[in-house]
Amino acid sequence: MSKNKNNKPVWSSRISKDTSYIFQQVGSSLRVDRRLFKEDLRGSIAHVEMLYKQKIISL
Structure with a gap:
């Protein structure tokens, strides 16, 4: 799982409740990512x- 400089999950600053x-498990699972x-x-x-x-972006 990716960690920030405080050694917490990167999404921890946006989610105040315990996950x-x-x-x-899903957020840290390379097995799921591979699938x-x-x-x-x-x-x-x-x-x-x-x-x-929709012409929102151009290439």
Whole structure:
């Protein structure tokens, strides 16, 4: 899990309540990241294509 300079999770400054065990496991799991990275890339590409088609961004 990525840590900030205070050795806390990087998202800890934005979330004031304690996080659940499941959230911590998903947030720090390379195993899950490896399974989802292709879908994540496809979603990012689709989002950029939509922004381009709507003339919100240009290439």
